[in-house]
Amino acid sequence: MERKADGGEWEKMKKEISEIMTEGRDYAHQLKSQLGSASSQESREHLAKKILESYHKSLTIMNHPGELDQVSPHSLGGGSPKSDDSDQEPHQIIKSSKKSMPRWTQKVRISPGVGIDRTLDDGFSWRKYGQKDILGAKFPRGYYRCTYRKSQGCEATKQVQRSDENPMLFEIIYRGIHSCSQAANAGSPIPVQVLEPNKTQEHKDLEIVKESVDIGYRYHNYNHQTLDYPLSSTPNLESNNVMLQLRDQNIDFFGSTSFSSDLGANVNYDFLASHDVGSVSHSTSNSPSESPFESYDPNNPFGGFGGFYS
DNA sequence: GTGATTTGACCGGT
DNA sequence: ACCGGTCAAATCAC
16 A cells, blocks of 8 residues: 555655755754764754755655656755645646655644644644545544635645543644645645744754754664664653654654644745744634533634744 | 535435 | 545534
8 A cells, every 4th residue: 555656666756855854864963963073053954954955855755756856955954845836737747646645644642731623733724525434443433624725725634533541642643745735835744843932042952953863864764773872861742742644655653742744934845944933823713512522623723833933 | 795614315335 | 336535515624
């Protein structure tokens, strides 16, 4: 059920990604070592940018094999490469096969004192289009699609299901990449680390790097099956443990705090990004309380965690 | 009135 | 035939 690419293609892809991730790791190491010293903000930003670039490339390869040539590194710094969503045809690729859409799972735990609605906010506006009882599951699964599907042809969807064993846990399956204007504002559909607002900038930098390197390394491990990267010095941020799982690749990694896509300013695939937290305005409110999701508002689920402030 | 949600029906894959 | 995913009419909320 996985790769559609034939063996050769896949091997080639793995190799490319591996190389890119290795490069990214090196930059991350450099950045990490600079954090302790009095290096310039500029230099750190440069390194962070390089790291982003490697993730961007890797993810692009994974999601759209063969398109790497079209990836613009400039997209990382400022504008969204997909902001020109009208003319070029990312849609064709995405639409061509539902199965080929990138897909990943996030498990979100509700924290006491934090509403479900806030806990689950991912920065995008979603519209519910169905709910279904799933065989063997206690709770029904909710189906959501991007609010801008009609107006902007955005194909992103997600499914939300409450865990059987632990009702405080929600499994969210995302499919497709946002091609709508939200993508530019809200950043990555792939969740990104959110930091607590009272951390120092350096601490934030370090954690972001840790997170992204950790993610990258696990992917790297998947390819090489030998490494384990422990960059582990983060204080506990476990208000919301989140597991992100890139299903197609069987990768999982655990983040130590809530994720939010509010951070990424630029590109769909950016893991870290700038800090535009500007809240995405959501249009809905709701209060359906019959639903097993209780007052879960997919449009606002994560909001309370703010994002990555600078 | 407009836009979001609910829910039973329908469709396609296995 | 079964099941997950989507559609679309009815309903609800603002």
